[in-house]
Amino acid sequence: MLLNAVIIILREVIEASLIISLFLAFSQIFNNSRVWLLTGLFLGVISAAIYAVNIGVVSQWFDGVGQEVINAGIQIIIYLVLLTFLIIAMRPDSPLNKSLLTAMMMIGVIFATVREGSEIIIYIHGFVTVPELFQSVLLGSAIGAGIGISIGVCIYYILLNMPINISIRAGYVLTVLLAGSMISQTVQQLTQADWVISQYPIWDTSTWISEHSISGQLLYAVIGYEATPTAVQVMAYLSALFIIILFSGYSWNHNQRLNK
Amino acid sequence: MKSIRTYLLLTLIAIITLVTFLSLLQGYKDSITEVQQLFDDRLQSMAAMISNANQDLHPHSAGTEKLSSTVFFQILTDDFSLLARSNNATTPLLSADNNVTAGFRDINFSGYRWRVYILKDDSLNRWIITGERSDISYILAEKVVTASIIPIVLAIPIAAFIIWIAIGVGLKPLRELTGQLNNKQADDLSPVVMANAPEELTSLVASTNALLQRLNDAFVREQQFSADAAHELRTPISILKVQLHNLQNNEHISDAALLPLASGIERMGQVIEQILSLYRYSPEQALIKQSEIDLSAIVQSIIAKDYEQIAIKQQKISLSGGEVCLIKGNQFALETLVQNLISNASKYTPQQGEIQVTSKHITTGVRLIVEDSGPGIPQEQYERVFERFYRVDSDRHNSGILGCGLGLAIVKHIVDLHKAKIILHPSTQLGGLKVMIDFPNK
Numbered sequence: 001m002l003l004n005a006v007i008i009i010l011r012e013v014i015e016a017s018l019i020i021s022l023f024l025a026f027s028q029i030f031n032n033s034r035v036w037l038l039t040g041l042f043l044g045v046i047s048a049a050i051y052a053v054n055i056g057v058v059s060q061w062f063d064g065v066g067q068e069v070i071n072a073g074i075q076i077i078i079y080l081v082l083l084t085f086l087i088i089a090m091r092p093d094s095p096l097n098k099s100l101l102t103a104m105m106m107i108g109v110i111f112a113t114v115r116e117g118s119e120i121i122i123y124i125h126g127f128v129t130v131p132e133l134f135q136s137v138l139l140g141s142a143i144g145a146g147i148g149i150s151i152g153v154c155i156y157y158i159l160l161n162m163p164i165n166i167s168i169r170a171g172y173v174l175t176v177l178l179a180g181s182m183i184s185q186t187v188q189q190l191t192q193a194d195w196v197i198s199q200y201p202i203w204d205t206s207t208w209i210s211e212h213s214i215s216g217q218l219l220y221a222v223i224g225y226e227a228t229p230t231a232v233q234v235m236a237y238l239s240a241l242f243i244i245i246l247f248s249g250y251s252w253n254h255n256q257r258l259n260k
Numbered sequence: 261m262k263s264i265r266t267y268l269l270l271t272l273i274a275i276i277t278l279v280t281f282l283s284l285l286q287g288y289k290d291s292i293t294e295v296q297q298l299f300d301d302r303l304q305s306m307a308a309m310i311s312n313a314n315q316d317l318h319p320h321s322a323g324t325e326k327l328s329s330t331v332f333f334q335i336l337t338d339d340f341s342l343l344a345r346s347n348n349a350t351t352p353l354l355s356a357d358n359n360v361t362a363g364f365r366d367i368n369f370s371g372y373r374w375r376v377y378i379l380k381d382d383s384l385n386r387w388i389i390t391g392e393r394s395d396i397s398y399i400l401a402e403k404v405v406t407a408s409i410i411p412i413v414l415a416i417p418i419a420a421f422i423i424w425i426a427i428g429v430g431l432k433p434l435r436e437l438t439g440q441l442n443n444k445q446a447d448d449l450s451p452v453v454m455a456n457a458p459e460e461l462t463s464l465v466a467s468t469n470a471l472l473q474r475l476n477d478a479f480v481r482e483q484q485f486s487a488d489a490a491h492e493l494r495t496p497i498s499i500l501k502v503q504l505h506n507l508q509n510n511e512h513i514s515d516a517a518l519l520p521l522a523s524g525i526e527r528m529g530q531v532i533e534q535i536l537s538l539y540r541y542s543p544e545q546a547l548i549k550q551s552e553i554d555l556s557a558i559v560q561s562i563i564a565k566d567y568e569q570i571a572i573k574q575q576k577i578s579l580s581g582g583e584v585c586l587i588k589g590n591q592f593a594l595e596t597l598v599q600n601l602i603s604n605a606s607k608y609t610p611q612q613g614e615i616q617v618t619s620k621h622i623t624t625g626v627r628l629i630v631e632d633s634g635p636g637i638p639q640e641q642y643e644r645v646f647e648r649f650y651r652v653d654s655d656r657h658n659s660g661i662l663g664c665g666l667g668l669a670i671v672k673h674i675v676d677l678h679k680a681k682i683i684l685h686p687s688t689q690l691g692g693l694k695v696m697i698d699f700p701n702k
Binding site for chain 2: 001002003006028132133135136139142143146147149150151153154157214
């Protein structure tokens with residue numbers, strides 16, 4: 001049970017932790033204020049609690065698949081936030097950008113916290129009535145959260161301590177991969193909700209890296225790793241990567257032309 | 261990086277947490293396997309004990325042995341009919357249908373999953389099964405293992421606190437050095453003394469001290485230069501003045517011929533005084549002798565001093581405000597500032613013109629205004645007049661005016677030293693130039 005709790009909590013925490021450390025590093029490199037983080041976390045935690053408390057009602061929506069559909073919706077919003085963030089960040093010279101970037105980062109943190117926070121609350125709450133397992137679950141949650149947050153801290157300081165041009169490139173790649181992972185998870189949620197037709201997986205790598213291992217969860221958070229992905233999932237993932245690279249690249253080129 | 265302390269704390273804790281938790285998880289997996297192995301051994305021993313204790317080949321009359329509900333046993337004949345059993349295992353758990361082999365396996369019955377051990381007792385041709393509820397043994401195993409994990413997880417925040425303190429202690433010499441440098445008086449260029457400076461700071465302290473030494477040498481040289489230059493330059497000019505005076509008394513030489521000589525000497529004298537005062541106010545030196553000064557008093561004394569020059573040109577000078585306006589500054593520098601402004605105003609204001617000086621309190625501090633009825637300065641030259649040796653286009657001014665283009669440069673320099681602001685305007689009241697200086701509150 002402890003191991004399950006570690007895996008489940010780690011999966012939730014690492015995603016939020018990666019998004020926050022990316023945004024934080026960006027803020028730090030470009031000397032922006034960090035008020036958005038505290039505000040975002042505060043609003044996110046409150047919203048997550050409200051969402052978790054009302055999960056019973058939410059689940060009834062859309063013929064009983066409300067939770068999956070809402071989660072998919074939140075993932076899509078996070079994808080759009082990351083997309084907009086990259087597009088704006090590629091054009092540092094145009095006006096209005098600082099406040100828009102801050103707004104994007106705050107919205108990103110709020111939705112990441114709602115999505116991951118509510119899952120954590122629901123999971124842990126499920127064990128309150130099972131005293132013999134509760135301690136293990138709490139302990140596992142603490143370990144999972146500890147690993148997730150620690151990885152976020154390490155990535156934040158690694159990004160900060162790299163030469164700025166490398167750190168911007170690394171941040172870009174990480175953001176693109178995270179965005180792709182969001183869409184891959186969206187397809188997963190929608191498949192669970194039966195909104196997307198369930199298919200046979202096109203490959204199975206679970207013997208190499210199981211999704212139920214720490215490394216599997218890390219890869220899941222960073223690149224949306226699936227041991228047994230369906231064709232739709234792979235297509236959606238690649239399209240998401242293509243769109244974000246296309247738009248941010250266009251924005252970058254546009255900015256370069258303006259600078260000439 | 262905003263703070264070395266936060267950086268060290270966060271990275272250290274993150275690395276400790278990662279390494280500790282990942283190894284804890286590996287340890288947890290291994291320990292759970294070990295404990296499961298222990299439970300399996302127990303099942304195996306129980307089966308062996310039952311086999312030795314019960315040699316009966318007839319069905320047990322009572323048929324039931326009361327055991328706790330989490331374990332069971334059965335003894336079956338070779339054709340799988342019950343010989344003996346515990347009270348919670350009523351039906352034979354083995355049958356000819358399933359390929360029965362001795363060893364461990366997991367089965368389901370009476371609503372639970374059980375870990376069982378099957379022993380083939382060949383001497384009596386019978387089967388002995390012992391079993392334990394998997395969920396219970398699992399929880400038990402987890403309890404045993406997690407008991408050793410809890411203290412390690414709880415130790416992380418304690419470690420964080422201790423590391424926080426330790427880093428604070430480690431950074432103490434750095435804070436001490438910063439404190440020493442911050443607390444240095446502006447004129448204190450003595451070396452920084454740090455007893456037992458750590459290795460990492462020794463070279464920093466040494467290079468800081470070397471820098472302070474070089475600065476000190478530079479200041480000494482500059483002071484020496486000012487003093488020497490003043491002496492060396494003033495003396496020949498005084499001699500020139502005396503000689504000029506003698507020449508003026510000479511009847512054979514006309515005054516008209518001496519006039520350009522006189523004004524040349526006068527101008528040279530002024531330039532030298534101005535250059536010297538410009539160098540006298542290096543930021544550090546001006547700050548040394550800062551005190552609380554009444555700006556209005558300075559204005560009054562300068563007007564009194566320059567009154568003769570103003571009276572010669574029949575100019576009208578008035579001082580408004582005049583209330584006590586205290587600012588923090590250097591007396592000598594401020595006198596030079598007011599002197600330059602008033603003598604500039606007088607110089608560029610025609611005969612019978614008007615000069616108005618105002619000193620008053622404003623919300624942000626004290627304001628000094630010097631206005632005149634002279635030709636003023638074209639607005640596009642406002643910025644340039646503060647440059648050294650810059651002179652406003654002589655077409656607009658009486659070319660006979662003495663000056664070297666340093667007056668306003670010195671004013672700007674002194675204004676900057678006092679963190680004040682200077683603004684030039686056309687004077688709406690008198691039609692000439694309006695110079696406005698805002699000094700901050702003391």
